[in-house]
Amino acid sequence: MSEPSQPVRDSFARVEAGMKRRRAAERRFRFFGKCAVGLGLGFLVILFVSIVGNGYSAFWQTRITLEVTIDEASIDPSGVRDPAVLQAADYGALIKQSMRELFPDVSGRRNRIALYGLVSNGASFDLRDRILADPSLIGTTISLSVAADDDVDMLMKGHIDRGAPEADRRIKDNQLAWIEKLEADDRIGSAFNLDFFSNGDSREPELAGIRGALMGSIYTLFVTLGLSFPLAVAAAVYLEEFAPKNRWTDLIEVNINNLAAVPSIVFGLLGLAVFINFFTLPRSAPIVGGLVLTLMTLPTIIIASRAALKSVPPSIREGALGVGASPMQAVMYHVLPLALPGMLTGTIIGMAQALGETAPLLMIGMVAFIADVPAGVFDPATALPVQIYLWADSPERAYVEKTSAAIIVLLLFLAAMNALAVLLRRRFERRW
Amino acid sequence: MEAQASQFMAENPEHAPARRRPAEADSATYDREHRGTVGEVRSEVPRMRCTAVNVHYGDKHAIRDVSLDVGKNEVLAMIGPSGCGKSTFLRCLNRMNDTVVGCRVSGEILLDGKDIMAPDVDVVPLRARVGMVFQKPNPFPKSIFENVAFGPRIHGLAQSQAELEEIVVSSLQKANLWGEVKDRLAHPGTGLSGGQQQRLCIARAIAIQPEVILMDEPCSALDPISTAKIEQLIDELRRNYSICIVTHSMQQAARVSQRTAYFHLGDLIEVGETDRIFVKPQHQLTEDYITGRFG
Amino acid sequence: MTQTPLLIVLLLTLSSLAYHFGRKRAFAVSGGRIRTLHSLPAYYGLYAALWAVIPALLVLALWLAFEDSVITRLVIASLPPETATLAPSRLNLVLNDIRNLVVGNIVSSEPDAAILAAADRYRDLRGISTTALFAVTLGLAAIGGWFAYGRIRPEYRSRNAVERILKGILITCSTVAILTTVGIVLSVLFESVRFFQAVPITDFLFGLDWSPQIAIRADQAGSSGAFGAVPLFAGTMLITLIAMSVAVPIGLMSAIYLAEYASPRVRAIAKPLLEVLAGIPTVVYGFFAALTVAPFIRESGGLFGLDIASESALAAGLVMGVMIIPFVSSLSDDVINAVPQSLRDGAYGMGATQSETIRRVIFPAALPGIVGAVLLAVSRAIGETMIVVMAAGLAAKLTANPFEAVTTVTVQIVTLLVGDQEFDSPKTLAAFALGLVLFFVTLALNVLALYIVRKYREQYE
Secondary structure (H helix, E strand, C coil), X not given: CCCCHHHHHHHHHHHHHHHHHHHHHHHHHHHHHHHHHHHHHHHHHHHHHHHHHHHHHHHEEEEEEEEEECCHHHHCCCCCCCHHHHHHCCHHXXXXXXXXXXXXXXXXXXXXXXXXXXXXXXXXXXXXHHHXXXXXXXXXXXXXXXXXXXXXXXXXXXXXXXXXXXXXXXXXXXXXXXXXXXHHCCCEEEEXXXXXXHCCCCCCCCCCCXXXXXXXXXXXXXXXXXXXXXXXXXXXXXXXXXXXXXXXXXXXXXXXXXXXXXXXHHHHHHHXXXXXXXXXXXXXXXXXXXXXXXXXXXXXXXXXXXXXXXXXXXXXXXHHHHCCCCHHHHHHHHHHHHHHHHHHHHHHHHHHHHHHCCHHHHHCCCCCCCCCCCCCCCCCCCCHXXXXXXXXXXXXXXXXXXXXXXXXXXXXXXXXXXXXXXXXXXXXXXXX | CCCHHHHHHHHCCCCCCCCCCCCCCCCCCCCCCCCCCECCCCCCCEEEEEEEEEEEECCEEEXXXXXXXXXXXXXXXXXXXXXXXXXXXXXXXXXXXXXXXXXXXXXXXXXXXXXXXXXXXXXXXXXXXXXXXXXXXXXXXXEHHHHHHHHHHHHCCCCCHHHHHHHHHHHHHHCCCHHHHCCCCCXXXXXXXXXXXXXXXXXXXXXXXCCEEEEECCCCCCCHHHHHHHHHHHHHHCCCCEEEEECCCHHHHHHHCCEEEEEECCEEEEEEEHHHXXXXXXXXXXXXXXXXXXX | CCCHHHHHHHHHHHHHHHHHHHHHHHHHHHCCCHHHCCCXXXXXXXXXXXXXXXXXXXXXXXXXXXXXXXXXXXXXXXCCHHHHCCCHHHHHHHHHHHHHHHHCCCCCCCCCHHHHHHHHHHHHHHHHHHHHHHHHHHHHHHHHHHHHHHCCCCCCCHHHHHHHHHHHHHHHHHCHHHHHHHHHHHHHHHHHHHHHHHCCHHHHHHCCCEECCCCCCCCCCCCCCEECCHHHHHHHHHHHHHHHHHHHHHHHHHHHHHHHHCCHHHXXXXXXXXXXXXXXXXXXXXXXXXXXXXXXXXXXXXXXCCCCCCCCHHHHHHHHHHHHHHHHHHHHHHHHHCCCHHHHHHHHHCCCCHHHHHHHHHHHHHHHHHHHHHHHHHHHHHHCCHHHHHHCCXXXXXXXXXXXXXXXXXXXXXXXXXXXXXXXXXXXXXXXXXXXXXXXXXXXXXXXXXXXXXHHHHHCC
């Protein structure tokens, strides 16, 4: 120890000796880091590829063009064109008739049923709507494009293997032959799937659409926004600007922070016990969904709103108070307008969270099968994520692409909302 | 591959750009014509020899053409007003500036005759030879023992636990801290007083047996009694190490150093024997600073 | 109920009338010299308007909240005694019939005279209630407005009064958070207590057998209705464990890489992309787990001769882990950035490589914060519902084998409560007992995690 130069040389040699190992360890560690980021992003890519890959085809639909002779005797024998009669007429028979004309040599009950099965049950409704809109078509032969059955749709989209043994396929050999004839006649083709956006839910995959769920989600979000924004802003203003520092406000603060981390399903239990059982509000209604989601998103929006208020510099308040405004006036006229963009950003993010939420809605019964498009907040409805859950549970192959397509729509909405929030933040970001 | 670690540092400016920014210089009173250093920049037995070192932070020229030696077994004090570049220059000596975003260093810095700026030099063994003590005591949130053992452990200096303990004990002894902490080696280092923490950091630095120790205003956060202890320690350490100390206090420079360098707005104005600089400064700026006209 | 919007519009009209007259009166009492008024005329108007609308709205809200239950009780009281004393579940069916009759829906069975009478009575009561509601609220609004109108004097401090009312409203809004918590605790606790009257709490917490089907016939085999929740807790923990063993290493390492190694450009791209994972609805993850991941795991297991259940804990846990990655990484990122630069400098100054600095200095320094982050993530995983509902099983099995199907607390809550329900069977009440456990466990984890994180932050501030 008394001889300084010797240990110095010695220690330096030891440092040098360890360098190779340490550089390798450094590279290894860095590599693990890269792998972790890569894995995370990889999962994201797989998720999106899987969803989009499964779902994009749902935006197209296989349609069959039929020549339908609208026989007056069968749908309006009296000839007075009474809408009630037209409404109740048997249009299915006309469709079947037209199918028989296309394939005159199909005989036997079983074969005929298989033939009629090529087009969707919804075809007769399409025809009815067409006739109701224009009764003058009665007695003529029109060319009508109708949706194909979901199994035909799956076959045309390649999800059913034409080469598979007949027993393993939902499309039988005779149907396959007819489809091939339709193909040869150029009567079967693909078109943009408008039904997906205009229909409510249905037991028939080819008729099922997201309109009902979308409207349900919109009503629910409407209620959520209308309740949570004023409540959260008021709460944030009180806590940030007026609340004295005491136990009560501490309690509120702790409460808000903890509520933000309570599992969403617990809010569903609350909604079930309080809103439905105690206040006997209607089950499955957007109003209850909105109330539950309000309670769930409230902490998020309050926290964001408080942050927005906090970022307004005290000089603004002091300036207002200095010219004789009351504290309430200073907040209402000077602080609040400056904090509003930040509050709106937080609200949009809260709304996006609410839009994607499923579990609490299951609890309050928004999971029922509802074919009608809801017309108000008290109507039974479902919501977009719940519709995804319902379709994901359905066994038919066609629902897989429906589910994925509904997910794509949901993700587009979420992306739009988040983009709006980012835009708002950029636009109104202020540096004091 | 040789410069792997240094590349990591250079490629990775992520240690918060905002955390470290060069200080702004006040260029008001300084006449740019006074280039070139007064006094003898070279030492008879140099440990480190810097020639024409320039440092840029982005567009800012922080150090201009500084040439300076650090001699063996001497304490070199660097003084000057705030933002004069003395800390920046100090950080060049073990390439700590590599971690700063947008900082470029040019020139030649030799350690025992070998250029440490060469691209094939690895900063890791370099920093094992040129240790550093910072302005604010920064013990790791570990026990006192582990703080001192940190360097020997990462560099693999001890072959056995007994050897490691010996290094820790002798480092603490050399840092004049052993008597105060020998009963509580397992206590956290952050629990010590400020002065003790700084001596712990010095013990930590000497545990890897460096050749040069850089000290960046080591006493500025300490009270006078702790400062006195550290100054005494510096004087004792001089026997085994070369020490380069940046200080704000001219008294401290006068007390602990053999040579003193005066920096002003990125220029090295004057270097010389400490006794001579404080008694008979040759440059007007040095004299103004020492006599307290500014700074 | 359907006339509520009309009533609200009427109330708002009254309120704006009150504003108008209040303001006019303020001008009048000032004799044209507004300076003699204590407050601006608008505040006098506002004062009157608030007095007109707030009491009326409060009454309206209370009325709507209790109208239905009061009417129902009155209707039940009027039913013939043999119907009124039916078991609650049967009584509910009767009430449903009555309600359906009132709305004009098709009723399941041919209604008897008593039911028809009850429906009439129900309809009458609702009519009376609506009329009374209109009278009471509109009257209250008029009285309130008139009262405030009468108090308008030049020296009356109407601004202070208005601000007091506004502040009262703000305080009320801020207590909604407390009310929510109280509501959660009370509703879950209340039903749980009813459950524990039927099933002893020790059987629930420590029982090893979970099969919530209640036997319909006494001699029915295999479905005696066992409510031992241990298999659920074990299943939840197994899936959480799998999720954590995916999310913690990946989340932590990517946080470290992005904070310490990545260039600003990589960081600016990769960080928000990783956070996209957190913004994807859980139902999407559930679908992904069930459709893509579970079959993939099952098939890859088949290649190695492993028999993997199609609803294996592994698939659900894996996908849940992916969902939690950004949660862990962004929390750890905050924590790592809070480690002071001086510690990094100290380590670099001694010649530590970057990974040595991270592993031996930054990580230990950030450990409390990271533990807090992981606890928050665990609480998140335990409460996660949709992924497990869609990808995990229903059968309660006590196993630690990740290749088997297990069920979780949240899955059982959903299965017990979705679909037809009667509110007094232990089966549905069990869901609330599970909810109680879930709430308190996640609450405890959150409180602990927030406490640790706060302590950690204080250390470096």
